[in-house]
Amino acid sequence: MINILKKIGWFIKEEKKTYIFMFFLLLLISAISLAPAYVLGVAIDTIVSSSLNLKNFIWLLASLITLPLARYFMSFLYNHLITKEAQKLSFKLRYKYLDHLFKMDSKFYEKYTKGDLITRVTSDLEQLTVAATSLLEGIIFNIGVIVFAISVMSISISWKLTLISVSIMPIGLTILNIIRSNKRKYYKVHQEIYAAMTEKVIESVEGQKTIRAYTMEENDLVSQDKAIVNDIESWRYIVKFENWFNPLFEVIYGLAYVLAFAFGVYYIINQEITLGQLIIFVSYISMLYAPIISVSTMFQQINNATISATRIDEIMSYVPEVHDTKESKEILNFKTIEFKNVSFQYPFDTFSVLKDINFTIKAGQTIGIVGPTGAGKSTLIRQLLREFNVTKGDILIDNVSIEEFKIEDVHNLVGYVPQAHMLFKRSVDANILIGNPKASNKDLDRAVKIADFEKDLLYLHDGLSTLVEESGSSLSGGQKQRLSIARAIIRDPQILIMDDSLSAVDAKTEVNITNHLKTFRKGKTNIIVTHRFSAVYEADVIYVLENGTITQSGTHEQLLKEDGWYKRQYISQITIGSDK
Numbered sequence: 001m002i003n004i005l006k007k008i009g010w011f012i013k014e015e016k017k018t019y020i021f022m023f024f025l026l027l028l029i030s031a032i033s034l035a036p037a038y039v040l041g042v043a044i045d046t047i048v049s050s051s052l053n054l055k056n057f058i059w060l061l062a063s064l065i066t067l068p069l070a071r072y073f074m075s076f077l078y079n080h081l082i083t084k085e086a087q088k089l090s091f092k093l094r095y096k097y098l099d100h101l102f103k104m105d106s107k108f109y110e111k112y113t114k115g116d117l118i119t120r121v122t123s124d125l126e127q128l129t130v131a132a133t134s135l136l137e138g139i140i141f142n143i144g145v146i147v148f149a150i151s152v153m154s155i156s157i158s159w160k161l162t163l164i165s166v167s168i169m170p171i172g173l174t175i176l177n178i179i180r181s182n183k184r185k186y187y188k189v190h191q192e193i194y195a196a197m198t199e200k201v202i203e204s205v206e207g208q209k210t211i212r213a214y215t216m217e218e219n220d221l222v223s224q225d226k227a228i229v230n231d232i233e234s235w236r237y238i239v240k241f242e243n244w245f246n247p248l249f250e251v252i253y254g255l256a257y258v259l260a261f262a263f264g265v266y267y268i269i270n271q272e273i274t275l276g277q278l279i280i281f282v283s284y285i286s287m288l289y290a291p292i293i294s295v296s297t298m299f300q301q302i303n304n305a306t307i308s309a310t311r312i313d314e315i316m317s318y319v320p321e322v323h324d325t326k327e328s329k330e331i332l333n334f335k336t337i338e339f340k341n342v343s344f345q346y347p348f349d350t351f352s353v354l355k356d357i358n359f360t361i362k363a364g365q366t367i368g369i370v371g372p373t374g375a376g377k378s379t380l381i382r383q384l385l386r387e388f389n390v391t392k393g394d395i396l397i398d399n400v401s402i403e404e405f406k407i408e409d410v411h412n413l414v415g416y417v418p419q420a421h422m423l424f425k426r427s428v429d430a431n432i433l434i435g436n437p438k439a440s441n442k443d444l445d446r447a448v449k450i451a452d453f454e455k456d457l458l459y460l461h462d463g464l465s466t467l468v469e470e471s472g473s474s475l476s477g478g479q480k481q482r483l484s485i486a487r488a489i490i491r492d493p494q495i496l497i498m499d500d501s502l503s504a505v506d507a508k509t510e511v512n513i514t515n516h517l518k519t520f521r522k523g524k525t526n527i528i529v530t531h532r533f534s535a536v537y538e539a540d541v542i543y544v545l546e547n548g549t550i551t552q553s554g555t556h557e558q559l560l561k562e563d564g565w566y567k568r569q570y571i572s573q574i575t576i577g578s579d580k
């Protein structure tokens with residue numbers, strides 16, 4: 001409970017006035033709910049004592065009509081307010097959560113799966129919102145009704161009768177809640193099973209093309225089945241407790257009724273209470289049923305919400321290894337970037353992918369990085385994206401560690417064209433403008449030209465306004481690459497990194513793009529990771545990376561004079577090329 005209040009205390013503070021208003025509204029509603037039964041009891045006693053006259057009758061009738069009406073309008077107002085507050089809270093929590101996700105580093109995303117992160121922002125967040133809003137009703141209204149009813153029963157009717165009939169309820173509830181506690185403990189496991197099922201569904205939806213191409217539908221459904229059955233069984237286990245709970249509580253409740261009636265009649269005979277009072281008493285017993293069940297469900301919600309709050313908190317309190325500090329410096333430009341004895345190991349790997357790397361990039365240079373697949377080329381160059389901190393050594397920008405600069409500033413230095421293109425279901429130009437939303441039409445045309453994307457526009461039915469389907473499925477591999485290049489170029493970055501970004505374009509397009517880069521990016525730095533030598537012929541320096549180590553460096557001509565991987569590969573590439 002305290003955990004939940006801690007998580008949403010800021011919201012209640014922000015909405016203080018509305019919450020205070022709703023608090024008094026609920027108190028009023030709970031008091032008014034009990035009034036009609038009381039009026040009825042008084043009416044019966046008035047009739048039995050033969051003191052009913054027209055004036056009394058009209059008053060009683062008017063009260064019986066106006067009280068439920070007043071209750072209806074107040075409940076309507078309360079429901080309207082609480083629904084609005086719930087939506088506001090859910091929106092704000094979701095916003096905070098997503099904002100936090102944007103600040104996380106790659107280690108975080110290696111630790112948590114998509115399914116897990118989605119479950120936390122949907123199901124867990126929902127639990128927290130429901131608890132945050134229904135708790136108010138649960139505590140104020142239900143406890144209000146219970147306290148008001150028991151006060152009237154014990155003070156103005158009979159404390160003995162109240163003690164005999166009502167005290168059985170909390171005793172019964174406590175026993176039942178102890179039985180129920182197993183379910184509470186299990187809820188965390190259930191949320192994890194649910195997250196695993198969500199992850200499986202995402203995987204199948206995302207991989208549907210590959211699954212169909214390899215006719216793996218049945219296999220996929222079998223593994224889907226397992227995840228769904230796990231979830232259903234886990235849910236069944238939870239429901240089993242509920243199925244026991246309500247009937248058992250009804251037995252206890254029935255007993256309270258019998259006791260109230262039997263002793264009530266006895267007290268009437270002894271003239272300790274009137275018939276009207278017994279009717280009020282029995283009516284209040286039946287009115288206690290719903291609030292007591294609600295209060296016990298509320299404990300249930302508090303339990304689920306506490307677990308959900310802990311699950312959300314785990315994410316919200318995660319401090320990424322790559323993060324800014326108050327001392328983080330600004331950087332808008334650079335002269336040199338030096339990799340100094342850099343080694344790197346992925347967080348959940350057992351070996352180093354990069355080993356003792358030393359090299360320097362000067363502003364304005366075009367750098368080529370080549371080497372066998374899996375040598376660590378991408379890993380090396382992605383160090384400039386601040387996804388992880390290096391394991392050993394340092395990367396210095398103008399002799400200052402990259403870790404001392406603001407992450408956003410370092411990101412702004414770089415335009416990165418990844419191997420796997422991330423395209424959004426938006427128009428082509430909107431996809432390019434993600435690189436720089438403030439770019440002008442002139443900038444857009446320039447980026448399209450440099451990326452050699454102009455010719456593609458002729459084939460797209462609406463040119464730049466053509467809608468790109470989800471994940472770019474309506475574009476060819478080459479078009480996706482060129483669109484990605486245009487997106488990076490439109491930011492006119494100090495450093496353009498092309499991570500094997502020309503693999504799907506033909507030789508002519510490759511020449512066009514490299515020529516455009518030479519012309520339009522004079523004075524800027526380009527880093528080209530490739531397995532095709534034609535893309536790096538004219539680079540100022542080419543580094544050969546083998547098994548995580550730089551084994552050769554120099555210009556194309558210099559490297560051809562050395563015996564090594566570069567020359568061997570170059571010869572084999574031209575031989576295969578001329579064979580074709």
Ligand code: ADP
Pocket residue numbers: 346349353371372373374375376377378379380
């Ligand atoms: P290249 O770009 O030269 O093909 P990569 O840098 O992509 O090589 O990969 C180098 C090594 O790092 C490979 O063994 C690969 O399996 C591993 N690797 C790449 N990304 C990750 C990751 N996110 N987590 C763990 N290992 C990774």
